[in-house]
Amino acid sequence: TGSNSSLFSGEYLTYLSGRYIEIKVYPLSFREFLEFKQYDTVNNLEQHYQQYIRSGSFPAVNLVEDENLIRTINQGLFDSIFSRDIISRGEIREIGGFYKVAKFVFDNIGNSLSTNKIANTLRSEGSKISHDTVDNYLMLMCDAYILYQCSRYDIRGKELLRTNGKYYIIDMGLRNQLIGYKSSNMGHDLENIVFLELIRRGYQVFVGKNGTAEIDFIAERSDTKMYIQVSLSVMDEQTKEREFKAFDKITDNYPKWLITMDRLDMSQNGILHKNVFDFLLEE
Template sequence: MIPREQYMQRIRPFIGNELIKILTGMRRSGKSVMLDLIKDELRGQGISDDNFISFNFESLANTKFCNARALYGELSRRIASISGKSYLFFDEIQEVTDWERCINSARVDFNCDIYITGSNAHLLSTELATYLGGRYTEFVIYPFSFQEYLIGRKQTATRIDPAKEFHSYLELGGMPFLINLHEEREASLQYLRDVYSSVILKDIIKRNKIRDVDLLERIITYVMANIGHTFSARSISNYFKSENRRVAPETVLNYIRACCDAFLFCKLRREDLVGKRILSVNEKYYLVDHGIRQAVYGGNNRDIDQLLENIVCIELIRRGYNVTIGKAGEQEIDFVAERADKKLYVQVCYLLSSPETIAREFGAYKPIRDHFPKYVISMDEFDMSRDGIKHQNIRDFLLAKAWD
């Protein structure tokens, strides 16, 4: 297993206490492995495997426990034979009917520490707010960062070139299983298409009872083509109208929201940096794993500027920052990232290849008068920092332990 210490640092303080630990994220992003890493952590604290009770609800072996009463009955039976605290692990809990009632009862009735995973944000957040309000903490698990990707590659290769590996990461993304298929590009793309199909079928179509699958796929393709670009549900509706297909903006919005709930996309709002308010129009959308775009839509190497922006966006979110798009007058800042008392601004481009590009990227910060760190990130190998604004190669930015 590849250690994912970034997540363990956040989870560790909650191990052993009464709060239910919720691990959410896209299918195949590594949630099940995180449960195994948590078990290793517990073993290191002297907890015996005899105190672990685990269910993976994607397995047919657990189909008979996919309703709250049956699962509670099985828990009661197993916990009765355990001495001391029980550690309960439920993988893909959303497959269990009325699961939230069972989990809440287990929390109340048993001496236990509970960990669950799920692949649908709306389902989890809605039910947890209703039945477990204030008694849980949630961690979103994303596909591998570039740093985690390199750690995985070092386990399978005797020698690696980070620059070359980044080009592979840029095209195929960071879904953990791809480490096993690194030398097989076509197999990697097939795997990503299968993951996409699973997300579409199980977490979007099935859970939202979507009937017009063709429309859903067309909307997804539109968003994939326009990652990092501002657009509205109405603009998509107008696009379909130009193709002689009438689609209400509300339908478009509902379909995109379902994709966000399934962790296919994440939405960033725009923030007026002068007026200190969130703007309600023209959000931007990014893919949680950019490799799926290559498998389904293609063009990652062609649209490299969009992909670099996507990678930086997800890295900021992965590290726990609240990220918005900054607007200061006529200028726009790609990302404004805040976490606790930390804040930074990030501009992303492909290459600083001309005086005009340099002026545009660095000049975007002119209206910003505070002293928080300001970055320009690109593929350039030479440091072009100036006027207190830091320039970094994207690999160095992604591999940095902290930004200041």
């Protein structure tokens, strides 16, 4: 239910092997956020969503209304998690280099990344950092439940790929605390929110590779599977064609969803178009 330096991802197995049931508790979903704030689930959803993205999803943040106090609480959460649970626990000495890696990943949520790409980019900017160091920093952030890695899955070959996965962040408020809020990130913010909602619902989530095409998410749970594309809008004809085309070479009959913020139903050829608020507010 919270950050604890002695109970990180995987470490509790040493203490509780064979004697535990793991129940992961995430920050507030969008639906829970609306209930927490006592907002209705019909009116002003776009406005509430922007508040959710800007302020973050930790309960403590959403118990207050004052913007300055919200920033103070988020800063306290950020300092506690990063200083104690990552930097101190990981015995990180090059703190400046660590924050450069964190900023790069936070600014590239939803983009395909590899440790080589991150290290090479930072070295081109003058940082002296190795691939192994980047890999260690990413692992520490994942162990602290700040980042979630979404591996690539080859749909044709039916195997996991080791390279160019994606990373998603547990809370936008923490991301904004480090790199600031950027309206240009709205598409990737939406993708991040959909990813978190899927893992809350118990799905294993992968990035799908289908030849040269890419599917944003393959979501699997028990015997069910879904293919999901996420886009801010597909009202532009070129964007619409690109998003639907990603499903073309998938030959099985599992559900295919396109999730956007558009209200107009664009469903076609067996592909279900869902408004993101309808998706997030489902029981």
